Structure formats: C-alpha cells, structure tokens
Amino acid sequence: MMKHYEMTDLGLLYHFLGMGVVQTNNFIFLHQKKYAMKVIERFGLKGCKSVATPLIANERLCKEDGSEMADESEYRQIVGSLLYLTATRPDIMFASSLLARFMHNPTRKHMGTAKRVLRYVQGTFEYGVEYKKGKAATLIGYCDxxxxxxxxxxxxxxxxxxxxxxxxxxxxxxxxxxxxxxxxxxxxxxxxxxxxxxxxxxxxxxxxxxxxxxxxxxxxxxxxxxxxxxxxxxxxxxxxxxxQIADILTKALSKDRFVYLRNLLGVKTVKGLEGSVDK
Known part of the structure; x- marks a missing residue:
C-alpha cells in the first residue's frame, strides 16, 4: 500500500480500534475477543452457559408479543454492543439486526433473545474472520x-x-x-x-x-x-x-445448518487455522 498512499511503516499490526489482528504467512485473522469478554461481563453473564446458535430456529419476534416491558436502556446497550461486535462476527449480524428493530419499547421476550445472543458469544470468544493471503480481489455476491x-x-x-x-x-x-x-x-x-x-x-x-x-x-x-x-x-x-451462504444473514437456522454456513462465511477460531499463532 505504500506505493499508492503516503504512510509510515510501524511494523506488524496487532490491535486496531478494539480489534485483535493475527498475521501469518498464510492469512490475516481479525477478532474482538477482549471486547466480547467485556460485554459479557458488563451485562452480568460472565461464566454463563453457552448456546450453539444465536437464535432459536424458526422463532419469530414481533413488537407486541404479550410479555411485559423490559429495561429499554439496558436493551439498547446490549444491542449496540452486539452491532459493534459484528465488525468481525458476521455470524451474529442477522440476530443483531433483528433485535435492533425493537429498540423502542422492548419486551422481556426481546431481552431474553438478546441475552441468548450474548450466551452464544460466550461460547465463541475465540472466533473471528479469516482472510487468506494471495487470493485475487474478486467480488462475489449472494442474495436471498x-x-x-x-x-x-x-x-x-x-x-x-x-x-x-x-x-x-x-x-x-x-x-x-x-x-x-x-x-x-x-x-x-x-x-x-x-x-x-x-x-x-x-x-x-x-x-x-x-x-x-x-x-x-x-x-x-x-x-x-x-x-x-x-x-x-x-x-x-x-x-x-x-x-446459499446468505441464509445465515436472513433467518434463524438449526445448529448443523448454522455451523456449516458460518464456516463458509469465513468465521472461524484462530486455534483451528493452519500455521496459526497465539496472540
């Protein structure tokens, strides 16, 4: 990039705007492990039992579901935190976007769903996005x-x-x-x-x-x-x-389907990557 832009080489990048960066000869891996851990602790779910998927398959949310009103301030803070986490965790993009529809007058059911997403994050701290080196910059789209x-x-x-x-x-x-x-x-x-x-x-x-x-x-x-x-x-x-990879961005899925598409999306754990190093 120094051939195209004026910049100073400060060596390998390890942290940027709350993101962790792992670089090897084969890939660049971005994660937000520390941020995710702070979010879980902030909302009182440290050490909670994790779940395999952020949403229950086929469950639908609506504005009026018959349950009592929840703490709107806390709900907005949770959803805002999850939306920032999607920078390296596109696997929770659909769940976070769905929850964001109910920022005004959230119910206890909405709050319960938001905390379920946090429980999913609890079990996937090590996950992030893998970018393999040497691949051509070819744009490919999926629609659903x-x-x-x-x-x-x-x-x-x-x-x-x-x-x-x-x-x-x-x-x-x-x-x-x-x-x-x-x-x-x-x-x-x-x-x-x-x-x-x-x-x-x-x-x-x-x-x-x-x-x-x-x-x-x-x-x-x-x-x-x-x-x-x-x-x-x-x-x-x-x-x-x-x-159809876009399924993971448009609907709640079963565990097997979700895990399969999450892998295709490039969301992986750094420990499972070839030639990876611990940071």
Whole structure:
C-alpha cells in the first residue's frame, strides 16, 4: 500500500480500534475477543452457559408479543454492543439486526433473545474472520430473502419468486456500488460480478422481459437489474439452496445448518487455522 498512499511503516499490526489482528504467512485473522469478554461481563453473564446458535430456529419476534416491558436502556446497550461486535462476527449480524428493530419499547421476550445472543458469544470468544493471503480481489455476491419473515410488516402480497427478485435487485445495487469502490482502490472488476440466487423463477424474471407483465405491482426501481445484466456488470447465477451462504444473514437456522454456513462465511477460531499463532 505504500506505493499508492503516503504512510509510515510501524511494523506488524496487532490491535486496531478494539480489534485483535493475527498475521501469518498464510492469512490475516481479525477478532474482538477482549471486547466480547467485556460485554459479557458488563451485562452480568460472565461464566454463563453457552448456546450453539444465536437464535432459536424458526422463532419469530414481533413488537407486541404479550410479555411485559423490559429495561429499554439496558436493551439498547446490549444491542449496540452486539452491532459493534459484528465488525468481525458476521455470524451474529442477522440476530443483531433483528433485535435492533425493537429498540423502542422492548419486551422481556426481546431481552431474553438478546441475552441468548450474548450466551452464544460466550461460547465463541475465540472466533473471528479469516482472510487468506494471495487470493485475487474478486467480488462475489449472494442474495436471498426470508419471505414473509416479519410478523409486523408482511402485508405486501409478493410470491416467493418475486421476493427473491427484489432481493436480487438490492444485491445488484450493492454490487454496482462496491465495483465503483474497488475500482477506486485499483481493483477494477473487469468481469461481471456473479450474484448467486437459489430461485430459478427469480432468475428468469430478471432475464426475461415478458415476466415483467406479470409483476407490475413490483416497484419499477427493482427492474434495473435487467440493465445491469445486459451491461455485463453482474451475472445472475443459480446456486443450490444448501450452498446459499446468505441464509445465515436472513433467518434463524438449526445448529448443523448454522455451523456449516458460518464456516463458509469465513468465521472461524484462530486455534483451528493452519500455521496459526497465539496472540
């Protein structure tokens, strides 16, 4: 980077903004172990029994669930702490984002769910994000939607395919922005960015204009995905549902499914990495 930016070499980086950094010849590993431990202790859960997943599979939260009101200040502090932890722990991104929907008037059920996420963190202090060295900076996207997953706002009558289509359009928007950013960093994406979708009907809808007549109720702003495909900025590709990494970012999963996708996401423990060192 010194060839592109004016900077001083202070040697290997070990800590940055509360993050721990482990560097070897094979990878760079980022974690927030110390911060996570402080969060657990701060909210009185030090030494608590850990759980295997941050959320219970298929459990849904809503604004009014019949339970009593919880301490709003404490709830907001927990959720804020979890959101900061997602910098190196994308495996709790969905849980943290879900809890953030209930910052106003949280209930005891919301608080219980937030503390469950903390219990999951308790058992995964050593986890962080692995970045392997030597890999090309190739942008790849995954898109998925949890159809009618919210109890509070699932009033729009979209089919599963249409919901996936909207999700693909949002992913396309993000891909176009990230392509622009990478080009600024000297990592221009020459080929179209592959976006993996597990719904063949949504892919057909994006590639075939005839399908637009059947989806007039979808906002026109989502149809720009066809222009991006024609301009070869993106390439919408089918992937099997079991390989859809975006599932871990859109819904609560069973233990086996969650652990499998967490590994694909690159969230691992430093002790299990080849050539790792203790810091």
């Amino acid at each position: 939607s949890d159809w009618a997953g919210s109890e509070d706002d699932r009033r729009i009558a979209l089919s599963t395919a249409e919901a996936e289509y909207v999700s693909a359009a949002e992913a396309t928007s993000q891909a176009k922005w990230l392509r622009f950013i990478l080009e600024d960093f000297g990592e221009e994406q020459v080929e179209g960015t592959p976006i993996l979708c597990d719904n063949t009907s949504a892919i057909a809808m994006a590639k075939n204009p005839v399908f637009h007549q059947k989806s007039r109720h979808i906002s026109r702003k989502f149809h720009f995905i066809r222009e991006a495909i024609q301009a070869k900025e993106i390439e919408l590709i089918y992937c099997k549902s079991e390989d």
